[in-house]
Amino acid sequence: MMLAPPFWKGIAMVMHNPFTPSFGIIPPYMAGREDLIEELSNAFSNGLGDPNLSTIVSGPRGSGKTALLSFVAEEAASQGWISANTTAATGMLEDILDQATVAARDFLDSLDDKKLKGITIGQFVGFEWENEAPRSGNWRTQMNALLDQLAEHEVGLLITVDEVRVDLEEMRQLARVYQHFVREGRKVALLMAGLPYAVSSLLSDESVSFLRRARKHALGRIPDNDVRDAMNLTIVQGGRAISPAALDTAVRAVDGFPYMMQLVGYRIWAERPASEEISPDDVSRGVELARREMMEGILECAYRELSKGDKRFLAAMLPDAKDSSLADIAERMGVKSNYASQYKRRLLEQGVIGEYQKGYVRFDMPSFREYLQTQLEG
Ligand SMILES: Nc1ncnc2c1ncn2[C@@H]1O[C@H](COP(=O)(O)OP(=O)(O)O)[C@@H](O)[C@H]1O
Ligand SMILES: [Mg+2]
Incomplete structure (x- = not known):
């Protein structure tokens, strides 16, 4: 059968908008977090004893905490760590255990057949059994059993906890048990994130004083140069272009704020998605829309809490x-x-x-x- 010429022939291609103005989404380019990401990723290769393996990041809404946790979990995976990612809430410990179990099983599944049959089948079956049989022992005992199995393969476990809160017994329990993992020399990492006041009240709580030794990072404003590079790369990789002057206007409107960078990028792109270049007019209209959305979202929320x-x-x-x-x-x-x-x-x-x-x-x-x-x- 003869195929008709593509119907879109002669029509300009509409490129997919690459910006990600949604909470919790990893952007195509993580602007201005290179040093932090590098420290953390070195920590996974250094392993035991690297102080960055216990890290807590703080920042306001939209500063990129959740995206950073996800990004770092992926980085950890590329270095042979598995991760259990949760949000501080009732049931978080159970959630960590479940996720770690599933991730461990996936990891073992991914080992090649020969290895699976020859060496690891015993552990593999162990996981199956552990998953289906009623669990016994407390959280620490069960985590220990899992970590023992991971240790046989030299696999580390990264636990990420988003939106930390101090008023949660499970949060304290996690801190206490994690301290034991560290003392026992287990290959574990704990990466936490929260709003500045949540983090500072967590760190001032006596019952989790161990966490004070964690590395602390405040996710501050991103330098304009990094915003400029990341926006430009996002646009170019997305198949379009922007002039330096137009880009400068956009960067100024972003003002170093990650969420705003995505909002501005998304809006200036969406003005005329079929054109090759984002024009200064696209930028001024897009920035206006982005400002309005920013007001409605973040600012209203922050204002209500004052x-x-x-x-x-x-x-x-x-x-x-x-x-x-x-x-x-x-x-x-x-x-x-x-x-x-x-x-x-x-x-x-x-x-x-x-x-x-x-x-x-x-x-x-x-x-x-x-x-x-x-x-x-x-
Ligand atoms: N380093 C970064 N560079 C550019 N955009 C980012 C960066 N970090 C996060 N973002 C974007 O900012 C927005 C908010 O990120 P998120 O991680 O949800 O913030 P938080 O958890 O601090 O509220 C998302 O649209 C995300 O894609
Ligand atoms: Mg978040």
Whole structure:
């Protein structure tokens, strides 16, 4: 049978939009996290004793915590580790055990047939049995049994916990048992992520003081150069182009914020997806849409969590173009500066403001200043 010429012949190809403005999705390019990713990935090859094997990252909503956990879990897999990925909630320990069991079985399944028949069939059957028979022993005992089997193949287990919370007994139990794993010299890693205030309250909890030894990373704003490279690569790999001037405008609108980078990228791409190049007009329209979405999503959420005092503090920052001194803020609020400091701490923990110079703060979430202004006027 003769095939008709493709119906789309002569019609411009519409390229798939490569940006990922959804929470928890690994973007095509992880901007500005190279050092952290490298440290973590070295830790998997170094194995036992590398301090980065226990790491906790903090950052506001949209700073890329969940994407980082997933990315690092994939990195670990490429180095022969398996992972159990969970979110801090009731049932998380059971979830970790289930996932680790499934991942371990998949790993053993993937070993070549010869090896499977010759050497590992015993362990393989062991897993089957363990999965189907009623489980016995507490969580630690069951995890130990699994880790023993993994150890025979020198496979490490990475546990990732997203959205950590201190008010959860299972979180504390995990920290305690993990400490035993480490002491027993097991090949384990623990990577946790959470909002800044959740992480700082977890770390100040006596019952999990072991976690204070974990490496801490704050996912801050991404340098403009990294945003520029990542956006450009995403666009070019996606089959289109953007002029340096248009790209600069987009980068400025992103303001170092990962979620905003995806929103801006997605919107400027979607303006005229069939054209070869993203034009300055596409950028100005797309940026406008992205700003609006950003307001509706992140900013509204963050604003709802502010107390009256938080809002007064932020309002007292508005007269300054960029940095505000704590002394000025206190004066404008009509309070003592140690009182103002309490609000400063809360707002720093929530990621709304940043302190880049001692005694000076500035808005740390893009567009939050404008959003606050409209809220306070309205
Ligand atoms: N390093 C990064 N570079 C570019 N985009 C990123 C990066 N990390 C995350 N993103 C994107 O940002 C958005 C928020 O990421 P997510 O991991 O869900 O944030 P969080 O868990 O901190 O709220 C997603 O659209 C994701 O694709
Ligand atoms: Mg998340």
